[in-house]
Amino acid sequence: MPHSALFCENWSFLPGFDPAWTTARQTGTPVALPHNAVDLPFDYFDEKCYQQAFTYQTTLEWQKRFAGREIWLRFDGAMANAQVYLNGTHLGGHPDGYTPFRIRLTDHLSDGENLITVMVDGSENPDIPPFGGQIDYLTYAGIYREVWLEQADPVSIDNVKIETPDPLAAEKTVHLRCLLANPQGGAVSGTCKVVLHDGAGTQIATAETELDDQGAALEFDGLAGLTLWSLDTPTLYRATITITGEGFTDTRTESFGFRAAEFTPDGFFLNGERVKLIGLNRHQSFPYVGYAMGREAQERDAEIVKHDLGCNIVRTSHYPQSKWFIEHCDRIGLLVLEEIPGWQHIGGEAWKDEAVKNVRRMIERDWNHPSIIMWGVRINESVDDDAFYARTNALAHELDTTRQTGGIRKHMHSTLLEDVYTFNDFVLGDFERPLANIARRGLRQREEVTGLSHPVPYLITEYNGHMFPTKIIDNELRQMEHVTRHLEVLDYAHGDPGISGCIGWCMFDYNTHADFGSGDRVCHHGVLSMFREPKFAAHAYSSQRDPSEKVVMEPVTHWARGERNIGGVFPLMILTNCDLVRMILPDGQSVDIRPDSEGFPHLPHPPAILRLGDVDENIIGKWGMSWPDVTFEGFVGDTRVATRKFSGAPVLTRLAVTPDRESFGADRQEMRVALRALDQLGNVTPFVDLPVTIAVAGAASLLGPDQITLRGGSAGFWLRSTGTPGDVRVTVSSPRFDPVVINLTTTAPEKEEMQ
CATH class of the missing domain: 3.20.20.80 (Glycosidases)
Structure with missing residues (x-):
């Protein structure tokens, strides 16, 4: 059976490249993959700092189980023009920074320790897309996606192509093509068996055919009772492909779906x-x-x-x-x-x-x-x-x-x-x-x-x-x-x-x-x-989604008297999928604001807009008047489904530190933590430039600097797990508040081999 395992630990990294380095491991910075060659500041940096060559190295110890097997390194993505060496021998490269490639190690491995050296070139090589002109984005150098060590028999599955013609038919069809990797050459004889399962693992169909030198083609007809893949029900099925012949066997599982997608006039x-x-x-x-x-x-x-x-x-x-x-x-x-x-x-x-x-x-x-x-x-x-x-x-x-x-x-x-x-x-x-x-x-x-x-x-x-x-x-x-x-x-x-x-x-x-x-x-x-x-x-x-999915009611305002030219909040736009928004002032006066179907006649949910002419300007809006608190209530039909309150005198009250989840994978995964400066009603204070310091302890590390400043009242950072399940303690300190501590965990992922 094939085996594919992450090969992302115990790499070393150093700027530059010298062919002489490919024969002896250099003293570099220990890193794990994915890795960015040069971490950049948030802004005002010189992007040329990563436009050079960089070297990654690791070792692979010969193992008895490698004997008679095909050994590959699969790179999911390296930017760019990566060149791979084993014990000083150049084995191959890949110019494109965005697609995967495999490097065959089989004939070049020796007993003992084998040195793997990868050079990536961050320069904008005019011979390689997308380079040669201007580019409105950055192409960050590094081995920035995962690397896998693959072991297989001399003949293995290289790729699988699954097509579902006429997916709207009551009885569905699957065309499957199994493509072989056979680097040693020679004729291939054997069988290819495919089993189709639904998401619950129930077998739907099975078929078997003979292999030829390129692989095998199989067709499944008359598949009934299957569910289409759609936006609301993205139903996936699985095909497990097994090839068997003299001296080889291999298995691979691919997901697919039945759906018809057509652009027409x-x-x-x-x-x-x-x-x-x-x-x-x-x-x-x-x-x-x-x-x-x-x-x-x-x-x-x-x-x-x-x-x-x-x-x-x-x-x-x-x-x-x-x-x-x-x-x-x-x-x-x-x-x-x-x-x-x-x-x-x-x-x-x-x-x-x-x-x-x-x-x-x-x-x-x-x-x-x-x-x-x-x-x-x-x-x-x-x-x-x-x-x-x-x-x-x-x-x-x-x-x-x-x-x-x-x-x-x-x-x-x-x-x-x-x-x-x-x-x-x-x-x-x-x-x-x-x-x-x-x-x-x-x-x-x-x-x-x-x-x-x-x-x-x-x-x-x-x-x-x-x-x-x-x-x-x-x-x-x-x-x-x-x-x-x-x-x-x-x-x-x-x-x-x-x-x-x-x-x-x-x-x-x-x-x-x-x-x-x-x-x-x-x-x-x-x-x-x-x-x-x-x-x-x-x-x-x-706000364009159906309110049954999620109610949205977001006034386009910070509710501040002097934020706009000449002051006030008119016109007041509220992005919402509610049928009506009611604005309520502290003295009990209220104004009903309805979606502007005349201004936006085709939107599923036009914004609700309150213009100065729609309300007595003496209620709200003039300079010299007190600036009130306000409450907005959203209604779908006669049912109140949303409430938002804004203070006329907001005060920075707390720093919210909000992770996307309470746990994340221990296997070098990342999780975002949002930082928001909030007032007494829980609204973002949009002009707070609050400096914060971030400290991380335990089974994760911080990506980026440990001192940042909120922009527009918010910011964030990402944590990366260190490879071992455990607890993570994050402390966020700022000049205006006591430190905020959050506790997270990293968990061992379900064991899953890359196919």
Whole structure:
């Protein structure tokens, strides 16, 4: 049987690389993987600090069980152009920083201790996508995903492809292809057996066939009583594949689902039902540690998109992201648009060849995930290159006949070689420019963009973002305009059935090059801060869900007399999925505020807006009057379902230290802890820049600095478990409060081998 185990402990790390180092282990810093070569400050740093070579080393002791076996190292991701050496011999490399690769050790292992050396190059090599031009994100150097030691018989399973044609049929079909790894060559004879199970482990079907040199193909027909994978019921099934022959056996289990996803000129349909796709773009970066985050942090990001923000799709901008993230999207019912690495720039022929290989790497890694509904086979926002994109599109269709392709573009009238015209529409920013006869509008019309006389499948893949960057510390009026721009696009998309949906830029703020952002190496484009704390615009999305899922009532105000120009809070916008919001003042006067269905006629849940003309300005709003407390109550039908209170005289009262969970995996997993400065009513005090000191003891360590400052009244940090189950004690100290102590635990994960 095969064995695959994490190989992430006992590495050493040092800057630079010298070929002479590959024959003798150097004195470096002890590290565990995933690892970021250079931890960066939050802002105002020189991103060139990681653009160099770095060396990782570890040893592998020869074991008797290796005899007669194939031994591999699998790297889930290393940035970038990784080169691997064993005892001084160069065994191979991998240029792409975003997809996995395997290095065969078998013929080069010797008795005793074997030295493994990995060089990663953080420089922006113009021969490798996405490099060669400007990039509006950082490509943090390091072995930033997990490494696995794999052992197998001379013939083993290399990959498995599962397709479910005609998933809406009452009796379903599964086509499965088992692909072999046979590095020693020679003819293969044996059998391939596949057993299908449901999520509870109940056997559904079984089939067996003979192997050939490439593997085996099996088909299951007449499968009845199965459940479709959907947004609300993301039902997964499992296929266990076992190959057996003379001198070898191997087993692998793959998850898959039955679902039909189709982009049409009339919109997007999931399992035959129209679904308006509403989502956000996501980078895979985190403060300080860049890309180097493990399974649980990746899973939490997927949960934020789905459960906190209420979105149904995420775009992995602008590269394939962690398998942990994609797998969790499968489990929770979050759709994915995945794309190849790149940002506007197209290089020479060798560069293009590498980009075509990236299409193959992406699809062959992820073709069994039901959450993925489109392959992005075009370099983000690049100009037309029909010959190049004919190649990427053709390869995607050759590898996967079940999914449509898209090509993320910003140029109108671009050649449509893909199945779906995917477009980044930033027209909402144009109204500020001195252009004649340009009215403010959320999106362009489809035919205006495509230049085609006939309708085609159409998806908006970016909007807002750099057109109106908004910091979590920005004043209330700017934040309300930020909210309004997101709402206007959402309203337009909901109102046009020919638009499959819209994916906003972007989920959270992120570090970037000096060419972009606010000069601080941060693009403040997100609806969340870099710490995943919500700006008001986050609730533009969460408020669109059905109140039966979660009630949202978020006034777009800090409730301060002098925060806005000339004072007051009008117009007062409340992001909500309630039918009515009642504003109640201390003297008992109240005002009912209803959703603005006239201003946002297409939104499932328009914001409730109170304008100055809707209420006596003597009640509230004038300078010189006392500034009252206020209560907002939200009603669905006649039932009060939400209450929010704001103080007219807020006082910083406590520092809330809130972990995402009370426990997390002991196996080098991460967990976020949110910091929020709260007033006496539990509201964030948005202008508190409170310094805090963080101390961690026990079975976890702190990622990033131990002294930080709250921004916009909030911040956060991540903990990483040390590898051993146990207790974790976190102490957060600040000048204005007694230390806050929280106690957490790290738990041993269920034993799970990587297949």
